Amino acid sequence: MALSRSLLLPTALADLLVDAPNIQVDVVEGSYLELVELLRSGRIDVMVGALRDSPARDLHQQPLFADKLTIIGRADHPLAGGVAGFEQLADYPWIVARRASGLLERWQSMFDDAGKARPQAPIQCGSVALIRGMLVRSDFLTLLSPDQVAAEIHAGTLTCIRSVVPDTERLIGAITRRDWYPTALQEQFMAALRASTASLGS
Structure with missing residues (x-):
């Protein structure tokens, strides 16, 4: 899913391939709903x-x-x-995550929990590359992990917008079938995932 594409997975795969250079890895990108059925079917x-x-x-x-x-x-x-208030945040258009995503639900709850009307969100998108491109060219806002746009923040093209809305946290991790029995190589990949969190400051 989105965050892991740019941060967690590249680190884990790079480490894994040092120890197992001859393996073949098939990375399938998609939303939670797109991937979960592939997981359940064993694909x-x-x-x-x-x-x-x-x-x-x-x-x-x-x-x-x-x-x-x-x-x-x-x-x-x-x-x-x-420091933007809810009314100021509602003055600008938003790019939000696609339907049935945890990120979209968190964006909605930002305003719903405060009893405020949701701003206009004409673009629903799961592509961080497209989101970055829209943000730097317009007054659009989005709810995102700063890690996903760290290069742009460092370069001075994007920034975190301070507001009355507190930052929120979500857990990033690995999802498997409950009846899954990993092979030795799959166990090695899971260990690489856990180890890679150290390089992300966890």
């Missing part, structure tokens, strides 16, 4: 990404690290440098 072994608060009984979740979600906009956004 993929492990899902890596944001964990669910109430997973299905046939799935096992292994937390790896806590990821912070915050509001992101371009560095010279009109709300940059201040």
Whole structure:
């Protein structure tokens, strides 16, 4: 899933391939809903990404690290440098995650829990590359992990928008079938996943 594509999985695979250079790895990208049926059918072994608060009984979740979600906009956004209120946040369009995603639910609850109307969100998207491209060219806002746009924040093109809405956390981890019995190589991959969290500051 999205966060693991740019951070967790590349680190784990690089470490794994040092010890097992001749293996073949098939990385399948997609949303939770797209991947979970592939997992249940045995066509993929492990899902890596944001964990669910109430997973299905046939799935096992292994937390790896806590990821912070915050509001992101371009560095010279009109709300940059201040502390935005709900009304100010609603003055600008948003890019939000696709339907039936944990990230979309967290964005919705930001406003619902405060009894505020949700802002306009004309774009629903799961591609961080597209989101980054939209943010730097417009006044759009999004809810995202700063780690996913760390290069742009470091380069000064994007920034975290301070607001009255507190940052929220989500757990990132591995999801497997509860009846899954990993091979020795799969166990080695899971160990590489756990070890890679250290390089992410966990």
